Amino acid sequence: MIKSVDMQISDLPNELNRLFSEGYGVVCMYATEAGSMPRSIQTVLRKTDCIIHITTPLNSDEYPSMSTWMPSLLPYEREMQEMNGLIPKGLTNYGPQKIMWKYNDGYPLQKNELPKERIEVPIPGNNIIGEGVFEIPVGPVHAGIIEPGHFRFSVAGEPIIKVTAHLGFTYRGIEKLLETTILKDNTRIIERISGDTAVANSLAYAHAIEGDVEVPYRAQLLRVIFSELERIQCHFGDISGMARDTGFTVPAATCTGLREKILRLNEMIGGHRFLMGTIVPGGVRKDISDNSLKAIEKRMLKIDFDLEDLMRMLDNSTLFTDRAETTGIVTKEVAEELRALGPTARASGIKTDIRKERPYDAYKKLGMRLYTADKGDVRSRLTVKAGEIVESVSLINQCLDKMEKGELKADVKMKDGFNLGLVEAPRGELMHAVNVVNGNIWRYKIKDPSFINWLVLERALPGNIVPDFPLINKSFNLSYSGNDL
Amino acid sequence: MYKKSINNLISDTKPCESYDVMSERVLKMPMADETCDKCGKCVKACSGHAIFIDEYWSIDLGKCIFCRDCYDLCKHITPITAPNYVLKREDLIFSVSKHPELINPKLSEKKTKILKRSVSIRELDTGSCNACETEINAMDNKYYDMERFGLKIVPSPRHADVLLVTGPMTKNMLVASKKTYAATPDDKLIIACGTCAISGGLFVKGDVVGEGINDTLPVDLYIIGCPPSPNRIIISMIDALGLRHK
Numbered sequence: 090m091i092k093s094v095d096m097q098i099s100d101l102p103n104e105l106n107r108l109f110s111e112g113y114g115v116v117c118m119y120a121t122e123a124g125s126m127p128r129s130i131q132t133v134l135r136k137t138d139c140i141i142h143i144t145t146p147l148n149s150d151e152y153p154s155m156s157t158w159m160p161s162l163l164p165y166e167r168e169m170q171e172m173n174g175l176i177p178k179g180l181t182n183y184g185p186q187k188i189m190w191k192y193n194d195g196y197p198l199q200k201n202e203l204p205k206e207r208i209e210v211p212i213p214g215n216n217i218i219g220e221g222v223f224e225i226p227v228g229p230v231h232a233g234i235i236e237p238g239h240f241r242f243s244v245a246g247e248p249i250i251k252v253t254a255h256l257g258f259t260y261r262g263i264e265k266l267l268e269t270t271i272l273k274d275n276t277r278i279i280e281r282i283s284g285d286t287a288v289a290n291s292l293a294y295a296h297a298i299e300g301d302v303e304v305p306y307r308a309q310l311l312r313v314i315f316s317e318l319e320r321i322q323c324h325f326g327d328i329s330g331m332a333r334d335t336g337f338t339v340p341a342a343t344c345t346g347l348r349e350k351i352l353r354l355n356e357m358i359g360g361h362r363f364l365m366g367t368i369v370p371g372g373v374r375k376d377i378s379d380n381s382l383k384a385i386e387k388r389m390l391k392i393d394f395d396l397e398d399l400m401r402m403l404d405n406s407t408l409f410t411d412r413a414e415t416t417g418i419v420t421k422e423v424a425e426e427l428r429a430l431g432p433t434a435r436a437s438g439i440k441t442d443i444r445k446e447r448p449y450d451a452y453k454k455l456g457m458r459l460y461t462a463d464k465g466d467v468r469s470r471l472t473v474k475a476g477e478i479v480e481s482v483s484l485i486n487q488c489l490d491k492m493e494k495g496e497l498k499a500d501v502k503m504k505d506g507f508n509l510g511l512v513e514a515p516r517g518e519l520m521h522a523v524n525v526v527n528g529n530i531w532r533y534k535i536k537d538p539s540f541i542n543w544l545v546l547e548r549a550l551p552g553n554i555v556p557d558f559p560l561i562n563k564s565f566n567l568s569y570s571g572n573d574l
Numbered sequence: 575m576y577k578k579s580i581n582n583l584i585s586d587t588k589p590c591e592s593y594d595v596m597s598e599r600v601l602k603m604p605m606a607d608e609t610c611d612k613c614g615k616c617v618k619a620c621s622g623h624a625i626f627i628d629e630y631w632s633i634d635l636g637k638c639i640f641c642r643d644c645y646d647l648c649k650h651i652t653p654i655t656a657p658n659y660v661l662k663r664e665d666l667i668f669s670v671s672k673h674p675e676l677i678n679p680k681l682s683e684k685k686t687k688i689l690k691r692s693v694s695i696r697e698l699d700t701g702s703c704n705a706c707e708t709e710i711n712a713m714d715n716k717y718y719d720m721e722r723f724g725l726k727i728v729p730s731p732r733h734a735d736v737l738l739v740t741g742p743m744t745k746n747m748l749v750a751s752k753k754t755y756a757a758t759p760d761d762k763l764i765i766a767c768g769t770c771a772i773s774g775g776l777f778v779k780g781d782v783v784g785e786g787i788n789d790t791l792p793v794d795l796y797i798i799g800c801p802p803s804p805n806r807i808i809i810s811m812i813d814a815l816g817l818r819h820k
Contacts (some may be wrong), residue, residue, distance in 0.1 A: 188781075189746045197781075229750045232729035234697045234711050236704055237747055258746045259701040262781035269779075277621040277641055278776050284705025284801065326708070345715035346589065352712070362803060363705050366641050374646075570703050 091140045091509060098130070098145050102155050105132070109159060112136050114428045116511070117520050118165035119534040120147075120173040122200045125526040130169070131534075133509065133522060138447040142507055147175070154180035161428040164540055172198045172264075187257040187573055198265060212255050217243040222250065225555070229258045233559070236569035240558075247554040254543050260573040267533040275530075279521075280365045282535060283571035285326070288319040289514035290535075291368040293521040296449060296510030298370040298503055305496035308372035309451040310488045314385065315364050315373075316512070317481040317488075321392070322351040323515035323566070324432075324474040324481075330563035331471055332403065335412040340402050347395055354388050357381060372498035386489055389482045400475055413468040417549045417561030420465055429545045430538040431517020433565055436473045437465035443513040455487045467564040503528060514538060516568060537571030589716050593812065596718070596805040601798065603638065603656035606631040606670055610650045619647055622769070622776060632669035636772040636786070639800040659797045659810035663788060666772070666796065678813040681763070681794060686815050688761045689735055692724040693815060696734035696758065700751050700787060701777075702741030705801040706768045710738065713804040720808050724817055731757040736811075740801075742770040742782040743790055755791055763815075766793045767807060769800040 096104060105115075116133040130152065132143040154177035156163040167186045169175045174196035188197060190207040197203065215224055222245050229237035237258035243251040263282060267275055279294040280287040292312060304312070329344030352362045358381040359367045367374055403409050419429065424437040434441050442459055444452045460476030462469035503525050510521040517538030524532040546565050553561065606616075610631045617625050624637035625644065635656065644651045657674045660666055661681065668674055680686075697710055713720045714727070728734050731754045743751065755764075766787050769775040773786045783790055797810045812818055 229747065230698060230731070230754050234707050234727060236699050236702070236707060237750065258750065259699070259741070259744060260746050260781055261701055261742065261744055261777045263777075266777070266780050277639060281639075281703040281705070281776060284703035285708050287705070326711075342716055345712065346717065349712055349715050349717050356803075360642060361640075362709070363801075365705075366643075568704060570701070 090138070091142055091507070093142045093144070093507065095144050095146075098147060098152050101130075101132075101143070101145050102153060104143070105134075105155060105159065108134055108141065113139075113141065115159075115161055115165070116140075116518070117522060117534060117536040118162060118169070119522070119532070120169045120175055120198075121524055121532040122173065122198060124200050125529075125531055126524065130175070131507070131522070131524070133520070135447075135511075140447075140509065140511075142509070144507075150174060151176045151178050153178050156180060160426050161541075164544060172196060174199070187260045189257060197262065212239060212241075215241050215243045215251050215253055217251055219245070221245050238569050242555060242558070244555060247556075249550050249553055249555060249558070252547050252550045252558075254547060256543065256569055257573050259570040261570075263574045264533055264535065268530055276366075276369060282574065283537060283539075283568040284363055284365075285323055286319065286514045286516065286519070286568065286571065287363045287365045288315045288368060289512055289519050290521075291365075292316060292450075293510035293512045293514075293519050293535075295368055295370040296512065297508045297521045297523045298510075299499075299501050300504050300508055302371065302499050302501050304372050304450065304499055306451070307376075307493060307495040308497050308499075310492055311373045311377065311497075312368060313451045313455070314485050314488050315359065315367050317485050318351060318355060318385075319364060320481050320515045321478050322348050322355070324478050325351065327474055327563065327566040328399070328471060330566065331413070331467065331560060332409070334560040334563050335409050337403070337406060337409050340399050343395070343399055347392070347399075350388065354384065357384060369498070371501040372496070374497075376497055382489055382492065385485065389485050392482055393479065396475060396478055403471070410468070412557070412560060413471060414464075414466055416467045416557050417553055417564060418464070418466045419545055419549045421463075423548050424465070424545065427545050427548065428541060429517075430541055431514070432470055432473045432477065433517065433542050433545055435459070435461045436469035438463040441518070443511055443518050447511060449512060451488060451491075452484075454491070455484055457484055467560060470564045503530075516566065516571075517542065535571075535574060537568055537574075539567040539569075539572045542567050543572060590719050590722070591717055591805070593723075593809070593818070597809050599803070599805055601640070601656040601658070601803070601806060602653035603635060603640070603668075603674070604633060604642075604644045604651045605654045605668070605673065606648075606650050607652060608670060610670065616644045616648055616651060619643055630669040630671050632667060634667050634773070635798055636663060636666040636796065637769065637775070639769050639775060656798060658802075658806045659795055659814060661795060661814070663772070663786075663793070663796065666798070680816050681814050685761075685763060685794060689815055689817075691817060692726065693736055693811065693817070694726050694728045694734050695736045695738050696728055696731045696754070698731075698737050698739045698751060698754050700739060700741035700747045700771070701744035701782070702768065702770055706740035706770075709801045709804050710740070710767070710807065713808060715804075718804045718808055720804075723808060723812055725808065725811060731755075732759070734758050734762070736763045736765060737791075738765045738767050738807075739771050739787050739791065739793075740767050741787075742774040742777045742780075743784065743787045744780075744782050746781075748783050748790065751787075751790060763794045764791050765795045765797060765811075767797045768802055769798075772796050772798070775800065 113134040225242040228239040239255040325348040333341035
């Protein structure tokens with residue numbers, strides 16, 4: 090249920106303050122450009138399954154900054170400043186967020202043609218000066234096989250004092266592309282926002298386009314199976330990374346093997362190793378045969394055993410425990426303050442999961458347990474992720490039990506107005522919001538959970554030593570391309 | 575405890591796949607048959623704008639994202655085996671009259687002279703969606719185990735013989751990519767891995783430089799796929815660099 094409210098900009102801070110004290114948290118805040126609809130700030134707030142959507146028309150480029158008293162709004166204000174040219178009055182803390190340059194007279198999301206001339210924005214330093222304090226620049230090309238991002242570590246000896254992540258190297262202008270694209274179906278671009286969460290992204294897109302249309306039951310079950318398979322392969326990748334970064338190669342190699350098995354299963358049932366092209370607005374694209382269902386069942390049976398062995402190996406290793414425990418702690422206060430998402434938040438003791446709070450598709454009819462931990466360190470995130478694999482297996486098995494023959498696709502038509510797709514991606518709450526005017530997409534906003542969790546990572550690092558950075562980074566497993574778009 | 579755990583985990587004997595097993599799993603590409611009436615429906619539906627019709631029904635595999643939409647649309651379009659890689663960008667265009675020849679061409683002697691039987695690879699992401707990265711990471715797992723063919727990922731471009739480039743070359747990555755290229759010792763090979771790197775893919779109208787990375791870096795080898803599966807990346811490198819016969 091989405092409650093839409095119109096509000097003047099002068100009332101917005103007070104209203105947000107009231108809603109935050111009632112327990113609402115911000116899902117996303119973004120700006121729409123003038124044209125078919127007035128220039129405005131759109132705010133989406135959520136408290137369990139209640140969603141409030143506030144539209145605030147704007148008359149000038151300036152508005153009072155709210156992140157000064159509500160830190161969870163900071164990334165959105167920085168993004169609006171950069172992408173839409175809106176200036177938050179009173180905010181001084183912004184550097185390059187997604188783009189490493191700026192236009193003389195314009196901004197990347199403006200509706201008329203973009204100006205050609207651009208000025209490079211130098212990456213700012215951390216400005217921490219003192220005896221024995223060094224600044225280590227890292228990236229954008231890293232030693233491992235990961236995406237590009239630039240980090241500035243301020244260190245005094247080994248311990249980190251401050252880290253700033255400067256991302257935006259994979260900025261491809263997807264939001265702009267989705268506004269201007271002439272294709273009928275945007276699913277292909279949506280799937281390539283972040284390759285390893287292709288299903289979650291296309292599912293959020295499908296929900297945003299569908300609105301209230303009821304998807305056939307078989308399609309709902311298949312959607313859950315695809316989402317959970319993706320979650321399993323993503324989490325196996327994380328566990329493997331964590332084990333490898335502590336130098337514990339046997340479980341790491343096992344995990345990559347298990348991930349490969351899931352990827353091959355994906356290829357068998359969906360025709361693609363990352364299940365791209367399986368979900369379309371209105372349902373799923375292709376049915377999967379009974380043989381494939383049997384293959385899934387067989388694989389799920391084995392995963393439980395494999396995971397148990399793997400976790401026993403990690404639990405009994407003092408080498409691993411020494412590195413993982415009390416490393417990269419995200420306290421509950423920090424997680425609540427920045428509104429951390431996904432396994433990161435659950436490892437700090439926050440019970441948040443869209444599958445449980447605002448169930449979509451077949452999740453309404455499935456039972457699931459929420460895995461949480463309370464320490465907020467690398468070990469907690471590992472146990473939460475391992476627990477989620479077990480839960481995913483159980484969800485898939487429930488779906489297989491309930492599977493029945495039936496339709497695969499309902500007819501959908503894009504409705505005018507505001508529509509929202511909210512799903513639980515492997516990394517956390519993923520939102521796609523679309524403003525449709527006269528059947529055309531006027532503004533498409535994607536909020537990947539990584540966009541918030543990068544800030545949480547910056548808060549988790551100080552006090553740890555530099556060699557622990559890869560381990561902590563891997564335990565968060567954030568997407569660079571999902572953040573940059 | 576460990577022994578039992580390890581025994582349980584390594585349950586399948588010899589998961590490592592040989593060259594022949596790996597080369598059996600091929601990529602399928604769409605191709606129209608001779609009875610195609612050139613109605614143009616597939617051209618409009620193609621997300622990557624890969625299909626075009628001039629004299630014959632033609633497809634540019636550098637732009638194809640292998641979404642399989644065209645198969646559902648038209649009964650004239652059927653899957654055929656696609657090549658793993660090509661050496662020139664223009665070799666990626668196939669038509670009804672020019673089906674792919676699966677001959678696995680070798681790079682010239684001059685280019686592969688410095689490589690003996692070991693190849694050090696540096697991966698360079700120029701804005702990909704991390705599916706290619708996941709696949710390149712998977713080349714290291716127990717099924718593919720690329721090190722037995724002499725392929726090795728190195729942490730710095732200074733150690734590398736080969737730059738394996740993914741992504742459509744975003745404007746933000748341009749400077750860093752050029753610097754990485756300059757930092758790699760000479761007689762280097764540049765491999766464009768995946769549709770984005772070959773032609774810019776779906777992001778060609780976005781915030782990227784040119785059409786694919788060959789507008790910025792001199793590409794020697796194009797590996798087809800979106801993303802290319804690990805076995806085909808390995809096979810392409812073995813074949814093109816001639817690692818088997820050295």
